[in-house]
Amino acid sequence: MISVAMITMNEEKAVGSVIADIRTALEGREHEIVIVDSSRDSTPEIAEGLGARVIRQFPPQGYGHAMARVLRECRGDVTVTLDCDGTYPAAEIPRLADMVLSGDCDLVNASRLEKRPATMPFPNYLANWLFAVAGHILVGVKSTDLHSGMRAYSRLLIERVKVDPHGPALPVDLLLKPALMGFRIKEVFIPYGERIGETTLHRWTSTLWTFRRIFRLAFTHPASH
Numbered sequence: 001m002i003s004v005a006m007i008t009m010n011e012e013k014a015v016g017s018v019i020a021d022i023r024t025a026l027e028g029r030e031h032e033i034v035i036v037d038s039s040r041d042s043t044p045e046i047a048e049g050l051g052a053r054v055i056r057q058f059p060p061q062g063y064g065h066a067m068a069r070v071l072r073e074c075r076g077d078v079t080v081t082l083d084c085d086g087t088y089p090a091a092e093i094p095r096l097a098d099m100v101l102s103g104d105c106d107l108v109n110a111s112r113l114e115k116r117p118a119t120m121p122f123p124n125y126l127a128n129w130l131f132a133v134a135g136h137i138l139v140g141v142k143s144t145d146l147h148s149g150m151r152a153y154s155r156l157l158i159e160r161v162k163v164d165p166h167g168p169a170l171p172v173d174l175l176l177k178p179a180l181m182g183f184r185i186k187e188v189f190i191p192y193g194e195r196i197g198e199t200t201l202h203r204w205t206s207t208l209w210t211f212r213r214i215f216r217l218a219f220t221h222p223a224s225h
């Protein structure tokens with residue numbers, strides 16, 4: 001079974017079309033859609049009405065706690081994550097899931113950064129590029145996008161990898177830790193769309209936490225080259 005995991009905070013404008021796109025992509029395949037929701041708007045009702053399993057986490061505890069929870073709740077052999085904002089292509093879910101299900105790898109990172117997406121503000125692009133370079137130099141992990149919200153994780157990987165859910169930038173740990181533990185990781189490029197609704201990204205705290213997570217891992221597992 002394929003699990004699709006999302007976390008949501010006030011995504012009522014996007015949730016309907018995102019779930020519809022997921023259903024279309026996975027038509028004919030056994031799947032579940034699991035959402036940890038911290039919204040004040042009608043996101044959870046819309047999602048439930050469309051057959052998603054919605055777990056409420058309110059008041060909001062931040063991206064990390066929501067993501068850690070939703071990954072634990074998923075029952076599939078593979079779990080594919082994406083933001084609930086229309087930026088990631090749901091049509092790519094089967095391709096990512098199949099790379100894990102076939103035993104090809106344990107994690108697929110869907111990178112947005114083959115080149116600068118027109119939909120990504122230049123400062124964000126620059127920051128993401130810097131994070132990737134830092135991850136390579138300091139931790140020894142080669143990736144073009146440490147912050148992608150679209151990944152496929154095997155069930156075994158989710159069970160084994162323990163991450164720190166406090167603070168922003170959890171995707172950084174969710175990629176670097178499995179790499180350091182020896183899990184097989186592949187990266188594919190995907191297009192990145194225009195966001196529906198308001199961003200929850202706090203640029204400066206996220207940047208600070210990204211470096212905090214990278215340095216923490218660099219000290220416990222220094223780059224081996």
Ligand SMILES: Nc1nc2c(ncn2[C@@H]2O[C@H](COP(=O)(O)OP(=O)(O)OP(=O)(O)O)[C@@H](O)[C@H]2O)c(=O)[nH]1
Pocket residue numbers: 007008009010011036037038039057060061062063066082083084085087149195198199200201
């Ligand atoms: N449950 C829950 N979901 C959250 C929380 N913070 C963010 N989210 C959701 O996490 C996903 C990622 O957040 P975004 O606002 O898209 O952040 P981003 O992708 O870094 O920024 P954009 O490029 O503007 O999309 C979205 O689906 C949000 O609704 C939270 O505290 N709790």
Ligand SMILES: [Mg+2]
Pocket residue numbers: 083085087149195
């Ligand atoms: Mg987003």
